[in-house]
Amino acid sequence: MDVGQPKDFLKGTQLYLDNQKPIIPSTSNLIHPVIIHESVKIPFNCCIGPHVVIGPNVIVEEGVRIKNSTILPKTTLKQHCFINTSIIGRKCIIGQWSRVENTSVIGDEVVIKDEIYLNGALVCNNKTISENVLEPKVVM
Template sequence: HPTASVSPTCVLGPSVVIGPECIVEDGVRIRNATLLQGSIIRSHSWLETCIIGWRCTVGQWVRMENVTVLGEDVIVSDELFVNGARVLPHKSIAQSVVEPQIIM
């Protein structure tokens, strides 16, 4: 999207959609994922097969994969592994999710 800010050091694709007002910082790798409006992906994170909800923040050095879905306004702390989590809106993730699960 034209209003998104994406660092030139990011690697995007295949199949990536970045919504309006998103920020993608240095060294991020995104594959097969959608970022909805206002999401922030901090530096050096890896997202594969994910849907990132409105106004979410993904910390530095996070790895998310296996159809992880974040609801609106979710915060993922730095240096976590998130494997197939479904996270309801307005939650904070402070520890890794190694097995697919719903976080309420």
């Protein structure tokens, strides 16, 4: 399926999830609809959802908040990071207390350092981000 634009992909995911029955048990830290691969462990003090897809072998540390986003396989979400309305690629590391939002698209194998803010960033594969991106832009 080719939805063309990240915003359209996220909207399509939301529409799909709105019409699905939950496939994992409800707990206090999940706001349905969500799809979380069975290999993923969610610490109790995290808040996931609504409209979230988390792929296989993603590591979610304590205090993470994710909504309206897709997290692709083998990514690590460090403590207290916040992901909103974004797509995170494969094998990424999102640093502690980092914030990724506003239709940011993070390529594969990207490292976002601790306490970094990304606002609508489009980050190419294999990059290390150590400075804030305050306005939407492409990071090559």
